[in-house]
Amino acid sequence: MAWNEPGGGDKQNKKDDDNQWGSKKGKNEGPPELDELFSKLAEKLKGVMGGGGESQSSDFSVKHLAVPLILLTCIYIAAGFFVVKPPERAVITKFGKYEEQVGQGLHWIPLFIKDKAIVNAEAIRSTRRSGLMLTKDINLVSVIIEVQYRVKDVRQYLFNVRNPSLALDEASDSALRQVIGHSKFDYIISVGKEDIAKKIENQIQETLDGYKAGIKVTTLALKEAIYPKDVESSFDDVTKAKEEREQLKHDAEAYANKVIPEAYGLSEKIKELAEAYKEETILNAEGQTLRFKQVLPEYLKAPEITRKRIYLATMQKVLSNTSKVLIDVPGGNNLMYLPLDKLMESNRVSEDESTQQQAKSSNNYNQVQVSTADDLERSRRDRRRR
Structure with missing residues (x-):
């Protein structure tokens, strides 16, 4: 049985x-x-x-x-079995109270007595914040920042702050408004972006460390810092005017750097030509004076003869430079000998000398232009004294 x-x-x-x-x-x-x-x-x-x-x-x-x-x-x-991957950390709680942290590998906990929370401590998370803010010089600026962060302390991340992401967003907004409010508009939108981003990052990290949130801000980028859309056209006009002002300023400086050396060089050249002209004029005047002094004693001895000799010499000098010949004049001979070859040669020589003299005079006139009122007045005074 x-x-x-x-x-x-x-x-x-x-x-x-x-x-x-x-x-x-x-x-x-x-x-x-x-x-x-x-x-x-x-x-x-x-x-x-x-x-x-x-x-x-x-x-x-x-x-x-x-x-x-x-x-x-x-x-x-x-x-009760669970697996923790290499970049993760698991926090074990017993009846809701923190007990320990475990790393990668296979683990077991008794359900309903212990619980687990797995957090990827190496993952890079990001959040973006933006808004319209007042600058130090009372201007509106539209700013966008992107914050990248990771979990620094798993226990603090899970237990010290109710909502870590919300805490990070609020800390970012606070730091952003504080730094922008202490900076000027032109500095924000131009050369100060990197400096402002660094200040915001430090302020956010300081706030999170004060709350012991277990978050580490890795990078912060200032994605955009521009004027509001409503006043975009006005700011564009101002920016364009500033650029034109700078361009004109640079053009003026370049022109000054080019013209001033040329002016100095031209002034030195004019001074040299004026000195040469002065020396030439003085020497000519002294030569004429010397010839006059040489003729004066003879003129005093025989005025008529000396006057006639001077007249003939002058006429010879004048007529030697002309190609005109007067014929059929009262008292003239019926048969006249015309040395055409000599006249033509003399004419060519006279024309060449005249052309050179005109070119030299024109060149001196164009380069020097030294006929000033003071020089003329000084010349008149010298003549009166003589």
Whole structure:
């Protein structure tokens, strides 16, 4: 008869009971099986609930209860396993209280007693903030920044701040308005972008460290810093006017750098030509004076003869430079000899000398232009004194 079948007397029942509870086993018997343990547990539960005796229905229900319990136990154990990847960190809590941190690998925790929170500590996250703000010189500027950050301390990141992303956004807005409010508009939109971005980054990091948020700001970029769209045309006009002013200023400086040296050089050249002209004029005047002084004693001795000789010499000099010949004059000869070859040669020589003299005079006039009122007045005074 099987141990779970009814009947068989008290002795058989007692033997069966001893076998079921495992209190009187032989030396060669092994440990109780799992079905036997669950059966004993069911017997105890039935005794507590006021049931007595054994029946075929109760043994059948105990066998069917063991299988679900085994499955639930396996599921419970399997559900406690989790894997932490290389760049991640897992925070273990026991009834909501921090217990420890674990790194990469396979780990197990008892469910409903302990819990886990896995955070990627190496991932670079980013957020973007923007807005219209007043500058130090009371101008509106539209600014956009992009903040890149990572988790510095997993425990602080999870427990010290309720919403780390929101805390970072609020710290970014605060730092952005503070730095922009202490900077001038022209500096913000031109040469000061890198400096302003660095100041904003330092201010954000200082705020986050004060809250112990466990966040490290890696980079901050000032993506845009421009005037508002509503006044874009006016600012474009101002910017264009400034650029034109700078261009004209540079052109004027370049022109001055070119003209001033040329003017200095031309002035020195004019001075040299004026000095040469002065020396030439003085020497000519002294030569004429010397000739006059040489002729004066002879003129005083024989005025008529000297006057006639000077006249003839002058006429010879004048007529030697002309090609005109007067014929058929009163008192003239009917037969005249015309030395055409000499006249033509003399004419060519005279024309060449005249051309050179005109060119020299024109060149001196164009280059020098030294006929000033002071020089003329000084010349008149010298003549009067003589």
